[in-house]
Amino acid sequence: MDGRNLSLLAGAGSAALLIAALGFQAAGYAPCELCILQRWPHVAAAALALLVWLTGRVRPLALLGMVAAGIAMGLAIYHTGVELRLWQGPTHCSGTVGNLATMSPQELMTRLQNAPVVRCDEVAWRFLGLSMAAWNAVFSAGLAVVWGMAAKRAAKG
Template identity: 65%
Template sequence: MNGYSSKRIAVTAGAGSAALLIAALTFQTLGYAPCELCILQRWPHLVAAIIGALVWWFGWKRWLAALGLIAALCATGLAIYHAGVELKLWLGPQHCSGGIAGLASMSTQDLMAALEQAPVVRCDEVAWSLFGISMAGWNAICSAALSAMWLASVRGRNREKGLA
C-alpha cells in the first residue's frame, strides 16, 4: 500500500464521517429530534471529517491519520454506549433516561424545576430502527467500519516499508 492509497483511505473515512453527520441532520429535519447522546456522538464524526479534509488538502501524515482513528474510535464507543442504553443493557445519564435523582426527597417546587430542565427526547428510547437496529446501533456499526479504515490508513506506510 503506497502513500496515495493511505491518503485515499483516510479521505474516504473522513467522508464517511461527513456522510453520517449529513444523515443525522437529515433525520433531524424529518422530525426525529436527537437526544443528548445523539448530539454527543456527532462531535467525533465532525472531528474525523475535518481531519479527512486536512489529509485531502495537505497530504497524508501518520499523526493526522492517528487522530482520525482516535476520533472514529470515540464515535464507536459513544454509539455502543448509546445503543446499550437503548437496549437497557446499562443505565444512561439520569437526566435523559427518565430518572430524576433524589425524587423522594424533592419538594414540589424542586420537582417542577427538575421536570422543566429535563430534555424532551429520552436517551433510552429508540426513535427509529431498521432491521431491528436503532440509529445508535447503525452508528456503532458504521463507526467501527470507519475506525477500521482509519487503522488501515495509519498502518499503510508501515506495510509498504515492511515494518508491520
C-alpha cells in the first residue's frame, strides 16, 4: 500500500473512532471533559486525510497526522491514568448547559442543579478490562504508526 492510501486508511481510522465515540454518546454514555478533549486530534487527523485525498501531498500531511494521532494517544494515556488514579485529573468535569443566552437566571439555576456531572476518574464502560480511554490510546498508537508508514513510503516514492 502506498503512502497516500495509508494516509487515507489512518484518517478513516480516526473517523471510525469519532463515530464510535458519538455512538456511545447516543447510547447514553455521556462523555466527560477528557473524553471530549481526546476527540479533537482525531478530527484533525481525519481532516488531514481529506487534505491528502484532495491535494496529493502525502509526506508533510502524514507527518502532521502522526503528530495528531500521537497527541490523541497522549491524552488517552493521561485519561487512563486519571481513571486508574495514578494521577489527579481536572478538578471539575461536567456536561454542557447550552442555550445560556436565552435562559432566565432561574432557568439557568434549575438546569445547573439538574445537570449530570460526568466524572473523568470513573470508568463508564470496559471491554476486555480496558476502558474507552485505554482503547483510544491503543488505537491511536496504531494510527500513529500507520501515519508514520505513510510518511516513510511517500518519502521513498
